[in-house]
Amino acid sequence: MSNALTVPALLEEIIQRFDAREEPFNEFTIGGELKAARGALTQPSDAENLGAWAEVLAFALTSDRHENPWNSYFGPMGSGVTAEGTKVYFPDISDTPPEVVTHWAARARALSHHFLKARYADLAWDMSGPIARRKRDPEDARIAIDCYLDAIPRMPEEHEHFQFAIRALDLAVLIGDTDRTERARKALMDVHRGLMKSHSRTWWYTVDRLLDDKKAGVTDDERAELVADLESIIAMRSNTGDPENCDPHEAQSAAERLVPYYRRLGQHDDAQRLHKAVAEAFEQFASNADPMLAAALLQTATDEYRNAGSKEDRDRTRILMQKKIGAAGENLQSFEHKIEITKDDMEKFLDLVVVDDIGDSFVRIAREFMLKRNHLEERVQKTLEKAPLMAHITQMIYADDRVAAKIGGVDEDSFGRLFHQAKLTFQFERPWLEQAFRRLFDKHGVVPQHFAGWANRHGLFEDMSLLVEGTSAWAREDYVKAAHVLVPQVERALRKMSDELGIPVTKAHPTVPGTSVAIGMGEILYNQKVAEALGPDATLHFQALYADPRGMNLRNEIAHGLMDADQFYWHLGNLIIHSLLMLGLWKEFAQIGRKRER
Known part of the structure; x- marks a missing residue:
């Protein structure tokens, strides 16, 4: 049984307008307009409902996903758990008919804008299995590859450049297209060279994709160039005489990629040299840090000196680290904080938990998101009033091959119900804890x-x-x-x-x-x-x-x-x-x- 699909005129106008647009845009720009237009529809037919959903879904799915429930490149932006414990995704492809994938494939062949063609073609390729339950069409991949590469110079953000180039390369390798593989790899190397000239810190995307690649046809010259770039990053970021550019964490990140490469080639002296350079950078960085942070930084220095085979330096920094731990312990203070927030006031909440003092911020975050047993007990008891049937029904928690746990009714198993409520609380606090950590990184550079x-x-x-x-x-x-x-x-x-x-x-x-x-x-x-x-x-x-x-x-x-x-x-x-x-x-x-x- 087929499902008719008709894109409402309001949404079709948006697609055609963006297809003719010369200034750059991304999925969020067009996706926002499509979502608003879908919400403004009045009494759409079933065919129009499906057409509107096809367009909104195309730009609501994301490749920058935290979860991969469908074993696909595109995935949901987030997920949640219902009161019944069922996991749901946003957006969710469940019950989306195959006609949507067919529609995306047609869009990829009918439109002109490189970004739109790449997006629709990649969606048709990627979702042929999860949605349509059918074999992928290699032509969808070929259209996506060509249009991703053509779109790179038209996109303003550097993350779009390497994202498009890497996706094009992955698709080309996947379908075994030698010519497109070479074109995509060269495009990715060009993107990488631009990142190196601007001293961008996103160099690792290209290195991780190409340095140890066996299928993309990386040439000896290209691999040598990547190795030289890593060496230059380590040299610049471990130079303690240049405080403006010194960054031991980035030096360590580059070394973590280059050391295994050198060891595979039997260049153990080079590997030890890099370990020592990173160790010296962390030791110097620790000399200007407070005792608590210095102790952790010196732990890294100690480990790197050990990897470098420098026992004397390892022992020296370990003794220094122990002294810093003792100094940090001398500054311990008791604390007590009470914070009351509303869920509608995120900014006010963040201002309360992430304050000017980093230690106080840690304390506030720890206390704010720690479960409060008396509050949970009150919520459990309230279920007797708000959901009396569910409050008395025994709940079974199933694993793949067993009953993992059993929770009785509120009256007979209030302690078990407490854990069920705690599990829900962990999920409800997801956005609050995430934003608190984001603010902590932004405010204090932790x-x-x-x-x-x-x-x-x-x-x-x-x-x-x-x-x-x-x-x-x-x-x-x-x-x-x-x-x-x-x-x-x-x-x-x-x-x-x-x-x-x-x-x-x-x-x-x-x-x-x-x-x-x-x-x-x-x-x-x-x-x-x-x-x-x-x-x-x-x-x-x-x-x-x-x-x-x-x-x-x-x-x-x-x-x-x-x-x-x-x-x-x-x-x-x-x-x-x-x-x-x-x-x-x-x-x-x-x-x-x-x-x-x-």
Whole structure:
């Protein structure tokens, strides 16, 4: 059964106007007009509804996605969870008929504007499987490649240049088109040369795509040029005598790409040289930082000196790092903040949580987004009034092959309901936490080491290498690595906390006599002494996030390999980083708990 598709005149006028437009525009410009026009339609027919949806969807999907639910290049801008726990996407391609893909393919052949043709053709290629459930047409890919490359000089933003060139190259390689592959690769190298001349910090897109490529036909001269460019970046950004251009983080980023290349060629001396250059830059950077940040920066310097094979420098910076940790601990202060916000006033909220003092900002973010047990308990009880049927129905939480958890009714299992409410709260706070971190980066220029150093305010980590690795992965949006590195570090910190509280951190092995194993996160967080030290709010937060199957249960989901790749996304990373901010305050939580008891 086919679905008729008719583009309403109001939306067709917009498409034709942009097709004739000479000044540059992007998907957001035309997408905004199409969305407004769709909303202004009065009593459209079913065919017009579908036509309007086809045009709006074409520019609402994004290639800059945090999630990939359809295994595609284009994806949703965001997602959410309904009160029933169902995940929904914005926009969602569910129930979109194949005629929409056919329409996009026709648009790509009928229009004239390079950007529009590339967009429609790429959508037709990319969504043939997820929407139309049919084989892709290589001609769609060829149109997209040619038009992406032709559009590059007409687009004003540099990110559009390398984005278009890389997408064209990926498509050309995918369909095995040698001529188009060469054209796209040369275009990408031209974009890269422009970025290098302007000292742009987005050079890594091209390097990551081409340096180790086996299919794009990168020439020896092109690869040598990329290597030389990386060397120049490291030299400039690690030059401590040039404070204006010195940036150890960018130097490290370039070295992380070049060191493996040198090692594969057997050029180990060059690899060690780069490690040492980065180490010296971080050590110098640390000399001008406050103790908390300096300790984390020196951890990176120590690791880089170790990789460089310089034991004397490694030991020297480790001793200096330990002194900085001690100095940071001397400045600890108790705190108490109360912030009341409305969801309609984001700016006011951000002004309250991200303030002029970076440490105070960390405190406010940690406290604001920490679960409040009494508030959650009130919400659970209110479900008896607002949704009495749901409040009494037992809920089952299913995993792929088992019942992961069971939550009874409010009257019989109020504690279980508390975790369900906590899980919803984690999701509802997504935009607020994201914007708080964005403001923190914008206002204070924080780097990953800030978060690592803060988490170690009370000396929970003797070695911060993995903390720095994990927070750096989060900062560059590698959420898979960030989660797998940082969650075990949270468990290690909680175990150290238990040790300081006089709680045994090992137990007898259940099956091997005479041996011991470390206690796990669940045992730690359900220990009464730990709960008293952290207080009810922080205890519930860590339990719900990491250790209870009725909550997010991150520790066990990750440890047992139960999560798919698309489940590691930006908000998950933000929740983990936020928990690091909480770790830096655990002794203050204990002080507040004692005050409340008095």
